[in-house]
Amino acid sequence: MFVLEKRPSPSQFWTYATPVLAVILTMIAGGAMFALLGKDPFIAIRTIFWDPLFGEFAFYLRGQLLVKAGPLILIAVGLSLGFRAGIWNIGAEGQYIIGAIFGAGVGLAVFPTETRWIFPVMIVAGAFGGWLWAMIPAILKTRFNTNEILVSLMLVYVAQTILSKAATGFLRNPQGMGFPGSRNFSTYPAARNVELIQESGMHWGVVAAFIAVIAAYVLLQRHMLGFQIKLAGQAPRAARFAGVQPTRLVVLCMGISGALAGLAGMFEVSGPAGQISIDFASGYGFTAIIVAFLGRLNPLGILLAGLVMALTYVGGEMASTNLNLPSAAIQAFQGMLLFFLLAVDLLSNYRIRLLNGRAV
Amino acid sequence: MTTELLRIDGVTKAYPGVVANSDVSFAISKGEIHALLGENGAGKSTLVKMIYGLVKPDSGSMALHGQPYAPARPSAARNSGVAMVFQHFSLFEALNVAENVALGMENPPPMRTLAEKISAVSTEYGLPLDPTRRVGDLSAGERQRVEIVRCLLQDPKLLIMDEPTSVLTPQEVDILFQTLRQLSAEGTAILYISHKLEEIRALCDEATILRRGKVVGTCTPRDVSARDMAEMMVGAVLTPPARSARKDWGDAHAALEVTGLSAASPIPFGTSLKDITFSVQRGEVLGIAGVAGNGQDELLLALSGELRSAPEMVKCFGSPIGDTPPNARRALGFVAAPEDRLGHAAAPDMSLVENAFLSGAVRKTLTRNGFIDWSKTKRWAEEVVAQYDVRTPGTWVAARALSGGNLQKFLIGRELSQAPEVVIINQPTWGVDAAAAAFIRQEILDRAQDGAAVVVISQDLDDLLEVSDRFAALNEGRLTPARPTEGLTVDEIGLMMGGAHGMEVAHHG
CATH class of the missing domain: 3.40.50.300 (P-loop containing nucleotide triphosphate hydrolases)
Known part of the structure; x- marks a missing residue:
């Protein structure tokens, strides 16, 4: 038998060790699941975690890693600020879609003008679109005290409806012979989010993700607003005592996370995805929630977590094609990661004491 | 009267990094009111938690009625006839008195029987309680009665009371003491934990004094002066705070002026502020007394800026600030x-x-x-x-x-x-030891000397009588007019605080 004992201060060691432990536990439990499915667990785990980095097709897959990690990190960094303050924006997926539509819309509106101002204006438009979509739950919360979790989540489905309308209607390629989907940005150099280094997967969205990581790190460590965000999340009454205005914080955090999600959508549509299509939304906005928690809501942690998550995506796809694993198994595998992360999180604030034994 | 009820023998309990109790021994006889005296962190709480079965001693033994006694959990302690009234009440505000009492029982009787029992016990001991009233509507003193009645229903042999008077008016304290004396006369032993020396002198038969986990002395409180007990408890000579004559700053306006302040409480089951008026000059300390839950928290929120009011309701040197947020007020001092x-x-x-x-x-x-x-x-x-x-x-x-x-x-x-220019403190010495309390009071007086206007809100009358120039009391969200502290009697203070909140003197039936 054992009891849980609250630590006087959160353990520094376990704060950093729990994500690693969670990944290891996921490998064990996931391996067991793959074994039950009749696959060799070692090959499956190797296909997911090793082959994309060092295997036969690594030259291609490594690039895919950054392509997948970029939007995840960009969105997760924004979400983490709100999550730290206890503001739960669950609708990043919707903000991502609206950002993509705004960004692509600006680009497509001026097609085929060639000037170097187009891409920067698209960036601003994408961020604005995401911000605007996030302002709906933010203002409803501050004015009418609605629940931002529900409203932001519901708006994802609204955004998806708008997306299919855009793909089949107002943004449809006039020269697309009636097929749904907008013009492809790969045929429009001025508005294109180019790959900066050949085969690296590095595009402007990845650059933006790195900038966001650094900016969020500085904000949280050094800036008054970062302090207020942390305080509001940990001790709301102390935050009011310290002069934090909760409504201002809600608007700011929702705005930042929405704008970053919108940016991610815009970079995606003008780069890797290439066009507005019905199936443009690929769940980055939801996966980023896992990434944010996997990274312990810490910008540097999110950077690593985004890369790990991208690895399970890229590796998971490999595993499902090479080993014939059902894609549901891969999703379950990713779910395990979040589950174990939240479970072992306990260790940073509690210690396990075996009865008649010493503390661990 | 000399039959021994509980004996504690060489009990030691260590936590990582600190020894809470080291070789503590003492004994309580049947019907004795025994004081456990000590500063914060002296190990009083750990000791009573061991007696009540919440904590297990590392070594040493306890005996109840001469039999070995080692309760594994509070229910075992209760079955052996040990009951405890905690400093912080564990009551559900949304439930009524009888429901709260039933929640603490292993096999609660039907509600109607229980309500009758509660009424019977409470009248017998002069603690009137209506079993059907909702706890959220009760005063702190009444809530304590619920806790006491809950214990008395178990017919305890030993009743442990942890700092019971911190939420009571002086009149309520008197009535509580009569109840405790009545219990003692019937043979119930009481272990009374406090740091209020005058109370212990008035009530207790014997006292055990703890310092840093060890028993440093025992005494018969009636025969020893409060000062001697305090020095035993602290292990040092105490000096009361010194105050020098007040300077006249010759200001046109008071540093803090509150006029007709009314505000709804933002706290669930809180007390709204009703038409509060007072002013504090520079260099002056205004003490605000009151039993817990009479609007103290709300008053602090309204002054700190966390609870906004109309601009004119709060003024600083004549300029209206009632609608400004906390940091704007901090900028003003x-x-x-x-x-x-x-x-x-x-x-x-x-x-x-x-x-x-x-x-x-x-x-x-x-x-x-x-x-x-x-x-x-x-x-x-x-x-x-x-x-x-x-x-x-x-x-x-x-x-x-x-x-x-x-x-x-x-x-x-x-x-x-x-x-600071204006200082607002709620409960400055809550939970600090005697030496630190004296230090904090001195610091408050020094700030006033430097020219700050100070408002001290406290439930500890010692705090207020030592530091304040003028004295007012909060009662159900209203503030009495402030009176000079000098010359106030404890009875007058008690009446300002709302008297005995309808309590009756115990009458044994």
Whole structure:
């Protein structure tokens, strides 16, 4: 038998060790699941975690890693600020879609003008679109005290409806012979989010993700607003005592996370995805929630977590094609990661004491 | 009367890094009122938790009625006839009295029978209680009666009371004492934990004094002066706070002027403020007494800026500030120390440095263009730690890792070292030891001497009588007119605080 004992201060060691432990536990439990499915667990785990980095097709897959990690990190960094303050924006997926539509819309509106101002204006438009979509739950919360979790989540489905309308209607390629989907940005150099280094997967969205990581790190460590965000999340009454205005914080955090999600959508549509299509939304906005928690809501942690998550995506796809694993198994595998992360999180604030034994 | 009920023999309990009790021995006879006296952190709580089965001793033994006694859990202690009234009540505000009592019982009888029992016990001991009233509507004194009646229903042989008078008016204290004396006369032993020496002298037959986990003395309180007991408890000679003559600052306006302040409470089951009027000059200390839950928290919120009112209701040197937020008031020289340390005055999981920044950012100019100057904040936090004798391994530790008294010293120090113009403190010495309390009171007087207007809200009359120039009391959200403290009698103070809240004197049936 054992009891849980609250630590006087959160353990520094376990704060950093729990994500690693969670990944290891996921490998064990996931391996067991793959074994039950009749696959060799070692090959499956190797296909997911090793082959994309060092295997036969690594030259291609490594690039895919950054392509997948970029939007995840960009969105997760924004979400983490709100999550730290206890503001739960669950609708990043919707903000991502609206950002993509705004960004692509600006680009497509001026097609085929060639000037170097187009891409920067698209960036601003994408961020604005995401911000605007996030302002709906933010203002409803501050004015009418609605629940931002529900409203932001519901708006994802609204955004998806708008997306299919855009793909089949107002943004449809006039020269697309009636097929749904907008013009492809790969045929429009001025508005294109180019790959900066050949085969690296590095595009402007990845650059933006790195900038966001650094900016969020500085904000949280050094800036008054970062302090207020942390305080509001940990001790709301102390935050009011310290002069934090909760409504201002809600608007700011929702705005930042929405704008970053919108940016991610815009970079995606003008780069890797290439066009507005019905199936443009690929769940980055939801996966980023896992990434944010996997990274312990810490910008540097999110950077690593985004890369790990991208690895399970890229590796998971490999595993499902090479080993014939059902894609549901891969999703379950990713779910395990979040589950174990939240479970072992306990260790940073509690210690396990075996009865008649010493503390661990 | 000399039959022994409980004997504690060489009990030791250590926690990581601290020995809470070391070789503690004492005995309680049947019907004896025994005081357990000691500063905060002296080990009183650990000791009674062991008697009540919440904590297991590392070594040593206990005996009840001469039989070995080692309760594994509180229910075992209750079955052996040991009951306890905690300092913090464990009652559900949304339920009525009888329901609350039933929740604490293993096999509660039907509600109607229970209600009859409650009425019977409460009238027998002069603790009138209506079993059908909702606890959320009761005063603190009445809530304590619920806890006491809950214990009495178990017909205890030993009743442990942890700081029971901290929520009572003087009149209510008198009535409680009569109830306790009646219980004692019927053969129930009472273990009475307190640091209020005059109460112990009035009530208790024997006293055991603890210091740093060890028994440092026993005495018969009636034969010893309060001062001698205090010095035994602290292990040092105490000096009462010194105050010098007040300077006349010749201001046209009071530093803090509150006029007709009314505000709805933002706290569930809170008390709304009703038409509060007072003013405080520079160099003056206004003491505000009152039993817990009569609007103290709300008054602090309204003065700190967390609860806004109409602009004219609160004025600082004549300019209206009732609608300004906390940091705008800090810029004018306001500092505030709320009662609730963890969660309101401080963020539990943040370090002392971060907690120093929490309220000191404005007055200590700890930011530049919105960026935090952590090294400056850290230096200041270290100054506060050194100056206010905060015992901590460093300023990096989380606020919740500090003991209550140490954290209070830090938080009071944080506010008072900001060169304030207006100081508002709720419960300045709550949970701190006698030496630290004396120090905090002296610091409050020194700030007043430096020209600050000070409002001290407290349930501890000793606090108020020692520091305040004028005295007022909060009762159900209303404030009595302030009167000069000098010459006030305890009876008058009690009546200002709302008298006995309808309590009757115990009449034995």
